[in-house]
Amino acid sequence: MPKHRSIAVSLVDLGSIVEEFHYGPYSRFWWKMSTDKENATFFPLRIGQKTKTCLNSRDFFVTIVVGNKNNAFLPGYLCQSDAYISQIESDPSNAISSVYLQIFENGTRFSGPLVLGWQDEDIIHKLLGDVLFVPISIIIESLKIFIYGIGISSQVDWLNAGSGYKSSLIYKFNGNKQAIYVSKIEEDKCILEIYQDNQMKKKYEGETPIAVWKKSELMKKYNGNLLFGLENSFVQTLIHQHKVKLPICFPKNWNDYSIMKQIYNYHLKRRTIANLNWHQLFLGWLEQESPIIELYSQLRILYPNNHKFSDRELRAWQSMLRDVGSYNVTPWSNKESEYQFWTRSSQPEQDRATLQQLSKIGFLVSTPIHMPNKTKTFWNSFRRALDDNKQNSDGKRRVLSIIADEFSYSELETNLNVGRHTISESRKHARVNGYGAPPLLKPVIHRVKLKEEMLSQFELFFADKKN
Template sequence: MSTDKYKRQLLATGDIIETLHYSVFAINWWIFIKKMPEKYSSIPIRVNMRIKFELNKTEFIIRIIKQSNNIYQPSYICETDQAAMVYSTPTAAINETYKKLFNVQTRYSGPLVMGFDDEKIAEELQVGVLFFPFKISVHNITVFIFALGSSTLEELNFAGTGYQSSFSHKFRGKQSLIVQSILKDKCQIDIYQQAEKIQTYSGVSPKDVWSKLKILNNIDEKELFGINNRHVIMAIQNYIDKPLCCVTDWSNVQIMIQAFEQCLKRKILVAGLNWNLFFIEWKNQQSSIIELSSHLTWVYSENYEFIDRELQAWR
């Protein structure tokens, strides 16, 4: 069936949530659409995203939620179903609701029907995303890179504190999520089974920490971390050239000054501006949503008149 027949309409883009989209189980909160051989586009599965589409001349609306007892992966509700059942996949939400309405078993692809393959919808969902996680292949293992960090250590190809990657593999006979992190003074591997952390290993280097797991010993440890991959090396270099900072970095003076020097300083007209106050106040408020113009009064005088270039820099 042609996807044009779905008459899809994005009703709400939803929210990017750092503790979901850039954390241990981030792999579950992104979808990868193949654009060309060996090139994928990463699209966030946003909380509270709502998409309307048509099947069998009937309007369906799917909403993405996060459940308090299952935050490690998205859940889906079809608002067309008055029972408001919660499903673990969009495919199940669509096909089960369709069966209830028409008493017919179908096999629609949830991600396809929801429009993740649609260029316009994908672009709307990607708006405001500062860093797009990506995947690499290491000896037939798909390694997911979901956070970057840099250092001056050439032996790590300049990867550093904050860098994280993950992949699925068997550990003690069970399929597990293996999360690799570079911390300030060590490398760490956390093993998760069914969303529960079962083991943590630490070492001074990727080789040291991997020697303690007794698995995958035939693969170079830096390859498993992903830091030998050319795409990762390029991403880290770009990160060094133009650092990305997230909410957890807003209290880190060194990171914030570097980001300010590269992204804001040349476009701000007021000398001696207490610019960091904007981020501190934003971080301290309860809501993650901010009304830009009114909250810039934390930094500027109340009657300050912005020019477009300066206001755009803050956006």
């Protein structure tokens, strides 16, 4: 390893771990590998992390921020010394060297990793202080797979991974341009997302890692389990270790606070508010005769009235509920409604079948009566708009063209009571005139038959080479 000049570095601000970045699609760029060959580990580039170093009798401060001039989702580095400040750079070396050049008019280059303390064991230890999961990296042939989330389950087709498992790799997409392939498990499905040019280009869902990668028809040389990273022995060891950490728990154990506290600490403690009487949800659940609860309304009882639930917080609750022996028996998808039914019954399929039947015949609705049903409001409003317009190209067809391409024939027929011909004509209207635009006015063409004398004059005119 090349030798660097000795520089004293101190950590001024620890910064924060932000799930969106450190455990999101671009997470592989928010972690660095330590230089300790014996105990090499990833450590986070924390947002707001600030270090101070003294160069040529001046203090230089380097701060990690979100985004740089090349990418809005990757780390940026800002260096400041008194009134001198750098641009937000993608490389910390450029940030500090540019400020040094402004002050001393000297082009000396300084090591960014060195002035950020990335080679200081004490600083790295502090950066890892409250990290719940430290990512790992594995190599399969030419692919470097970054695993940044571990979830567990008893699913054999998932090789015992579970909701919360996340990995990514970099490979070409749409030609030779690099893209990030994110493989993850959420709830009861496996997901593949492809990111390129700072946006998600494709998303696939399937029941297993193999199925979701097969659906994408990409990288057919490898199977889905391999591309998820699940066949790696070290990953399997991590999954097993996480299983061992959690106690086996069933509803009969919910009164045992010591067991429940371990599961709470693992799933919820760092993802929800402090001083929450979380155990009351389970005690109250045990006391009621029915084994079924509606999760969202029960959580509302526990939290302050003005509390806003984050997706991360709700996922943590759902993970905890699964690990204490309860089951999600909701008869509709998350997209349709945020309300979820959970049961503590040892035979959840019976409860699920009952709720599905009640929903099918209309006795159970995805949105309570006292809550505004935005979907229903939309369809009713749109139907009124159609009813108020005439059955012609500038009436119903023009109005329906606004959404005709966004919904299927059956959805439009059911919710708006329109015929297939009207839908077809509305889609045609959108292609020709634009969505909701008035029909284009066709030019009026008048035809006049030319006399023979005029035709002869035309022929003579065009036959003359001078013309």
